[in-house]
Amino acid sequence: MTDIKPIYLQKVKQQNMALILQKIWEHETLSRVELVELTGLTSGTITNLTQELIQLRLIRESETSSGTVGRKRIMLKYLQDRYLIVGLDIGRTSYEVVLTDLTGRILKSVEGNIVGIHDPEKVLDLITPHLETMKAYAAGKGSPIIGLGTSIPGPMDKKIGNLLKPPNFPGWEGYPIQSALEARFGLKTCIEDDARASALAERWYGLGRKVQDLLFVTMGMGIGGGVIMKGEIVVGSNGLYGQVGHITLVPNGAVCACGNEGCWETVGSIPGILRRWGGGETIDDFFQAVNQGDVKAAECLKETLYYLESALTTLFNTYDPEVIVLGGRLYPYLTMHMDEIRSRVKARIYAFAQDRVHIESATFGASQNAVGAAALVFGELLAKPLQMLPNYLPQETP
Numbered sequence: 001m002t003d004i005k006p007i008y009l010q011k012v013k014q015q016n017m018a019l020i021l022q023k024i025w026e027h028e029t030l031s032r033v034e035l036v037e038l039t040g041l042t043s044g045t046i047t048n049l050t051q052e053l054i055q056l057r058l059i060r061e062s063e064t065s066s067g068t069v070g071r072k073r074i075m076l077k078y079l080q081d082r083y084l085i086v087g088l089d090i091g092r093t094s095y096e097v098v099l100t101d102l103t104g105r106i107l108k109s110v111e112g113n114i115v116g117i118h119d120p121e122k123v124l125d126l127i128t129p130h131l132e133t134m135k136a137y138a139a140g141k142g143s144p145i146i147g148l149g150t151s152i153p154g155p156m157d158k159k160i161g162n163l164l165k166p167p168n169f170p171g172w173e174g175y176p177i178q179s180a181l182e183a184r185f186g187l188k189t190c191i192e193d194d195a196r197a198s199a200l201a202e203r204w205y206g207l208g209r210k211v212q213d214l215l216f217v218t219m220g221m222g223i224g225g226g227v228i229m230k231g232e233i234v235v236g237s238n239g240l241y242g243q244v245g246h247i248t249l250v251p252n253g254a255v256c257a258c259g260n261e262g263c264w265e266t267v268g269s270i271p272g273i274l275r276r277w278g279g280g281e282t283i284d285d286f287f288q289a290v291n292q293g294d295v296k297a298a299e300c301l302k303e304t305l306y307y308l309e310s311a312l313t314t315l316f317n318t319y320d321p322e323v324i325v326l327g328g329r330l331y332p333y334l335t336m337h338m339d340e341i342r343s344r345v346k347a348r349i350y351a352f353a354q355d356r357v358h359i360e361s362a363t364f365g366a367s368q369n370a371v372g373a374a375a376l377v378f379g380e381l382l383a384k385p386l387q388m389l390p391n392y393l394p395q396e397t398p
């Protein structure tokens, strides 16, 4: 009996802290009085918990004069660089490691090529020195790293931290990525599917401060999606929610790696475009041919844009998001066509909703996945501050 109460109280305390942190994140700066109003907690609880969060050095006080004659107000905001986060993106052909502060600002970043390396241990060997450099840099600043977020091609079993069988990712099937990284670097490690990590970059550090329902679509070697609804990532009952690359666009089309036929990915991804064009090896070759007036390439681009427009229309009708955010390796080649795509999508959906169609570019460009990996840890920090900062808690007074 006696053991249950403290655990329960600790849980309630963490939930209340999470609520306070969430509200401060939403509003950027809040007074204690505003926190009482926004959270429904008592002013005593707000006083105690904000004091602890200040001792944890997650938030700090700052003085602002409000509108009325010289009245000073004490505001609370994040202490943005007391704690740092490492974001790691492992892709099919490259990796990126970033060190960020709590606002997603990149302090250090490094990228590397892993084309042709199909052994996870070898890939981690390449990443290790960079991670050690970042740990040393953080130690030099006196800012602890609170966690390592990892973005990697899915699907994965997040309960045990293993990859399942990601398509076109030989050597990684069943790999225990989470425990392998934890053992190597001694950091609390979170893992997420790359498209969902990208969505989380927007949710915490990009458009998500203003938008609660967003859909992230990444277009590259594959086409993936991540759905944020009411501020939460949605995974579905089999982890397949938002697998937008596998909606059927071509009846009786080519068989896809997922088993379906005529998926958007089979025609709209980089390999899909190159296969339909048949005139070169790389996506650079393709767009060069378009620019040089190659008729077949131009026709193939027109078709690609039509697939994109059709898929986006379907996504608006299916998910009804406030915004669809586009990114991935293919996207920079398509940005010049986005005005046309936007107006075509608007023309194809219900008239009353046309003004609400928002299609935006990914906030972090080529670093979207790595920043998203860091955002994954930030989200955990906001939800479970006591669990994420066990070594930095102030000493309990008996």
Ligand SMILES: [Zn+2]
Binding pocket: 245, 246, 247, 256, 257, 258, 259, 260, 263, 265
């Ligand atoms: Zn498919």
